[in-house]
Amino acid sequence: xxxxxxxxxxxxxxxxxxxxxxxxxxxxxxxxxxxxxxxxxxxxxxxxxxxxxxxxxxxxxxxxxxxxxxxxxxxxxxxxxxxxxxxxxxxxxxxxxxxxxxxxxxxxxxxxxxxxxxxxxxxxxxxxxxxxxxxxxxxxxxxxxxxxxxxxxxxxxxxxxxxxxxxxxxxxxxxxxxxxxxxxxxxxxxxxxxxxxxxxxxxxxxxxxxxxxxxxxxxxxxxxxxxxxxxxxxxxxxxxxxxxxxxxxxxxxxxxxxxxxxxxxxxxxxxxxxxxxxxxxxxxxxxxxxxxxxxxxxxxxxxxxxxxxxxxxxxxxxxxxxxxxxxxxxxxxxxxxxxxxxxxxxxxxxxxxxxxxxxxxxxxxxxxxxxxx
Numbered sequence: 001x002x003x004x005x006x007x008x009x010x011x012x013x014x015x016x017x018x019x020x021x022x023x024x025x026x027x028x029x030x031x032x033x034x035x036x037x038x039x040x041x042x043x044x045x046x047x048x049x050x051x052x053x054x055x056x057x058x059x060x061x062x063x064x065x066x067x068x069x070x071x072x073x074x075x076x077x078x079x080x081x082x083x084x085x086x087x088x089x090x091x092x093x094x095x096x097x098x099x100x101x102x103x104x105x106x107x108x109x110x111x112x113x114x115x116x117x118x119x120x121x122x123x124x125x126x127x128x129x130x131x132x133x134x135x136x137x138x139x140x141x142x143x144x145x146x147x148x149x150x151x152x153x154x155x156x157x158x159x160x161x162x163x164x165x166x167x168x169x170x171x172x173x174x175x176x177x178x179x180x181x182x183x184x185x186x187x188x189x190x191x192x193x194x195x196x197x198x199x200x201x202x203x204x205x206x207x208x209x210x211x212x213x214x215x216x217x218x219x220x221x222x223x224x225x226x227x228x229x230x231x232x233x234x235x236x237x238x239x240x241x242x243x244x245x246x247x248x249x250x251x252x253x254x255x256x257x258x259x260x261x262x263x264x265x266x267x268x269x270x271x272x273x274x275x276x277x278x279x280x281x282x283x284x285x286x287x288x289x290x291x292x293x294x295x296x297x298x299x300x301x302x303x304x305x306x307x308x309x310x311x312x313x314x315x316x317x318x319x320x321x322x323x324x325x326x327x328x329x330x331x332x333x334x335x336x337x338x339x340x341x342x343x344x345x346x347x348x349x350x351x352x353x354x355x356x357x358x359x360x361x362x363x364x365x366x367x368x369x370x371x372x373x
Contacts, residue, residue, distance in 0.1 A: 023160075023313045031309065035134050036110070038147075040109060043092060045088060045094075045111070049083060051072055056296065056297065069086050070117070087115060093297070093298075096109065113131060114130060116128045124285065131308060133307060135303070137301075140303050144292075151305075152278060152307065160316050161280035161287070162280060164257070166256045166277070167260070168258065168274070173196075174193040174196065181235040185208070193265060195209060196209070215262060218232060225262075226245060270293055276289065276290055286308075288308060289306060325339060326359075327346050331349075
């Protein structure tokens with residue numbers, strides 16, 4: 001008896017059939033072409049690395065937490081534990097810190113590849129995703145942030161996104177204010193940060209963060225929100241950050257809708273002064289995040305972004321396959337090669353009895369010219 005479960009895939013994994021695979025490949029290629037055009041050189045890290053190396057560079061060095069997200073197994077050659085990557089950003093950081101340690105800075109790198117995790121996100125059941133991104137290593141200035149955000153928006157649009165929205169945040173906001181402008185006991189900082197992120201005014205007050213309540217209302221469309229944030233920062237503790245945000249927004253211009261939520265922390269636990277989230281009209285959830293940070297292991301300043309474009313491709317109308325040209329028995333291979341060189345896809349006959357239309361062909365080669373079927 002045939003086992004009905006034999007060909008099932010694990011939860012969170014799926015096949016990409018021709019139309020979806022074609023759309024995802026096109027989107028990936030288009031995004032990478034944008035990064036390449038802006039001088040970002042592609043690197044291709046291995047799918048598997050030693051667990052210790054990967055985990056030590058992830059999540060601020062919290063190797064135990066990082067390891068719990070990765071598939072692990074023992075390498076029969078070295079007898080050391082290997083891990084399947086769950087994030088390519090840390091691999092790019094390793095490359096920058098080792099093989100490219102002597103390369104001139106700022107160093108611009110980009111990447112694309114599959115990543116996998118043991119558990120899925122609550123809002124996204126996928127456990128394998130295509131990750132694309134770019135890292136500008138050696139700078140976390142406002143100019144670097146502006147370049148990276150603009151690049152992320154352009155890459156996302158090239159991949160097929162329509163109207164793009166960018167939400168800015170200041171990940172170190174509480175730490176910066178607590179040091180001088182709005183003093184907090186060290187024991188209260190985490191609680192205040194958490195309640196600000198949760199937008200809970202009552203809990204924020206109970207946590208000793210009454211002075212931070214106005215920050216809950218410094219959110220919304222960028223121009224309005226940044227003005228409110230500037231009014232709150234009468235002491236000037238955030239002046240450099242506010243100026244930096246304005247520079248980044250100016251760099252984007254009208255290429256995206258810009259909002260500001262300065263107290264947002266989810267997904268930005270390890271960014272420094274600047275973070276951003278990317279959305280696209282008609283696509284549910286986030287499509288990417290980025291910001292300024294420090295490379296794990298070296299502490300070198302960097303700015304980058306990560307895109308996960310699978311939801312974007314899933315939301316797009318699948319474009320029909322390109323025209324497919326049937327090459328009959330005895331066709332001239334030089335003519336077929338010339339047609340492929342100018343963009344035709346071809347299928348060569350295997351026998352005389354084939355029906356070109358049945359196998360998906362749209363045209364038939366007659367002599368040296370295609371004819372529509």
